[in-house]
Amino acid sequence: xxxxxxxxxxxxxxxxxxxxxxxxxxxxxxxxxxxxxxxxxxxxxxxxxxxxxxxxxxxxxxxxxxxxxxxxxxxxxxxxxxxxxxxxxxxxxxxxxxxxxxxxxxxxxxxxxxxxxxxxxxxxxxxxxx
Numbered sequence: 001x002x003x004x005x006x007x008x009x010x011x012x013x014x015x016x017x018x019x020x021x022x023x024x025x026x027x028x029x030x031x032x033x034x035x036x037x038x039x040x041x042x043x044x045x046x047x048x049x050x051x052x053x054x055x056x057x058x059x060x061x062x063x064x065x066x067x068x069x070x071x072x073x074x075x076x077x078x079x080x081x082x083x084x085x086x087x088x089x090x091x092x093x094x095x096x097x098x099x100x101x102x103x104x105x106x107x108x109x110x111x112x113x114x115x116x117x118x119x120x121x122x123x124x125x126x127x128x129x130x
Contacts, residue, residue, distance in 0.1 A: 001126040004101045007060025009053040010120045016049040029055070031076035033088075049119035050085075050112040051077045057121040058087055058108070062100055069096060077110070085110050087123070103127055 019025045026035055026048075034051055041047045055075045059065050066072065076088040087093065087108045098104050109124040 001128060003124060003126050005061035005063050005125040007057040007123045009056035010118055011049055011053045013045050013049045013117055013119055016052055017045045020044060020048050029072040031073050033076050046114050050114055050121065053119045053121035054110055054112050057123040061123040061125045062096065064100065085112050
């Protein structure tokens with residue numbers, strides 16, 4: 001694998017705690033899938049904080065940040081049946097990666113974690129060996 005980009009972000013959970021009661025904030029930052037999934041989650045602050053950090057880390061790994069082509073809610077963090085998080089490879093994300101790195105042959109690695117006061121995410125975008 002060839003590393004194309006890396007990104008990391010850390011956030012104070014208190015920032016998200018203040019914002020998640022605002023419906024406009026939720027719709028602007030989180031995907032419909034994430035909002036629906038949160039309904040089943042007890043610790044919503046942790047849930048949303050980790051996803052916010054993951055979105056920031058992904059935008060840094062992409063090397064663009066959030067510009068006209070990328071919005072927070074374009075990025076959706078999903079979990080497999082074991083709980084492992086990943087960035088959903090939807091059409092918009094695939095097109096952005098292709099435009100930025102000139103390849104569709106990528107893997108995205110995501111690690112997220114939290115403590116009482118902070119959440120952190122680390123993203124690596126790599127080109128697969130062919």
